Amino acid sequence: MIIGIDIGGTTTKIVGLGPNKEKICATVKASDPVASAAGAIGKFLSVAGKKMGDISLIAVTGVGSAAIADEVLGIKAIHVEEFSAVGLGGLELSGAERALVVSVGTGTAIVHAEGRQARHLGGSGIGGGTILGLGKALAGITDFDTLALAASRGDERGVDLTIGDISPKAVGTLPRDATASNFGKMADRPSAEDFSAGIVNMVFQTVGMLAIFASRAEHDETIVVVGNTMKIPSAREVLKRLYPIYGIQFIVPELAQYATALGAALYLSE
Ligand SMILES: Nc1ncnc2c1ncn2[C@@H]1O[C@H](COP(=O)(O)OP(=O)(O)OP(=O)(O)O)[C@@H](O)[C@H]1O
Ligand SMILES: [Mg+2]
Missing domain, CATH: 3.30.420.40 (ATPase, nucleotide binding domain)
Structure with a gap:
């Protein structure tokens, strides 16, 4: 084996x-x-x-x-080179033949993958580690599962400025409930739950938009998101909410956290 x-x-x-x-x-x-x-x-x-x-x-x-x-x-x-493993694992878990594969681990890596070929396009230090670090600093929560639960219960509108806060109507393609500024409405002392929701929202809106821009540049119609950070249920919700605005759906496969390890094993078995 x-x-x-x-x-x-x-x-x-x-x-x-x-x-x-x-x-x-x-x-x-x-x-x-x-x-x-x-x-x-x-x-x-x-x-x-x-x-x-x-x-x-x-x-x-x-x-x-x-x-x-x-x-x-x-x-x-x-x-096995990590980006090859990320690419191959993302394709295997999603069933896609070519895709943009985004690994949201401690940080974030974005890879264009086609068959066994993978190309690292770039990434960001914004990732799962950012959620853990800001969760500790702002919400005072150190345990991952507690933070994920708090983010599900909280409301990011407690910390975020929306288009509706600054404009009586939609702006271009942006509906009134779209975020105008993450953490841009910090008037009162927000609850730990709202802080947690705001952190997950900020990280995944950023990762989602980076992925959307990269997919346009690469002409990739499929975006697969993997990594252990996808265990946060509200992370998937944030990505889903980008669909009505940008028309792109994110595939978060079952076993997303194992994509890279799986890709490495597949790389040597094919
Ligand atoms: N039980 C857990 N304990 C800590 N973090 C967890 C746990 N489950 C999920 N996470 C999230 O997963 C993130 C790490 O993801 P992952 O394990 O995919 O990264 P990594 O492979 O270690 O890092 P990288 O790929 O950036 O080198 C953490 O920052 C945290 O947000
Ligand atoms: Mg990783």
């Missing part, structure tokens, strides 16, 4: 590909890259009910993979 390990800035993801391409997945918190790779393998074996001897090859990718040599726990490891 070939397994893919994606050692990111925050978490390490592992995916095993079974003989019929079935996927077995596990996640561990990234601390030391070498320790987290070994920890991920341990967790994977217990989830999958497999033994070390069942793993024939390891594909490693992600920022932390630079610390991995050519074997992990005695099993041969091959490095």
Whole structure:
């Protein structure tokens, strides 16, 4: 069995590909890259009910993979370039043949992918880490699940200035409920929930717009969004709300958080 390990800035993801391409997945918190790779393998074996001897090859990718040599726990490891893994994983999970694949991890990377070819177009430091950092600073929430729940319960209009706040009617294609300025209406002391909603809104409106501009430049009709940050339910809602204005739908596949690890494993198995 070939397994893919994606050692990111925050978490390490592992995916095993079974003989019929079935996927077995596990996640561990990234601390030391070498320790987290070994920890991920341990967790994977217990989830999958497999033994070390069942793993024939390891594909490693992600920022932390630079610390991995050519074997992990005695099993041969091959490095796969992260953007190739992001592209291939995004295509596999969405079923698309060519697409813009956006990985919203600790930061954000935007890749144009077609078959095994992937090209990194650029990215942004605005990503999941921004949500965690601002959530701590503004809402006083340190736990990821608590922050995601607060964002679902909150209302970003408690912190954002909308077109309706400054104009009696729609402006061009922008409806009155479109955001004019993120965090542009900070009159009173907002609740932790409204802060959380405003943070997720700002990050995903920014990521969504970067993706829309990149898709236009690349003539990509499909945008696939992956990464662990997509576990925030309201993140998907923010992207959905861009549709009426820009006419672009974002595909967020099931297993979005495993796209890069899966892509790495596929890269070596095809
Ligand atoms: N249980 C969790 N604990 C912490 N963060 C989580 C958790 N679940 C989801 N996240 C979100 O996922 C983000 C990290 O995403 P992901 O694991 O895809 O990034 P990464 O691969 O480690 O980083 P990068 O790809 O930028 O190198 C965090 O910043 C946070 O917003
Ligand atoms: Mg990543």
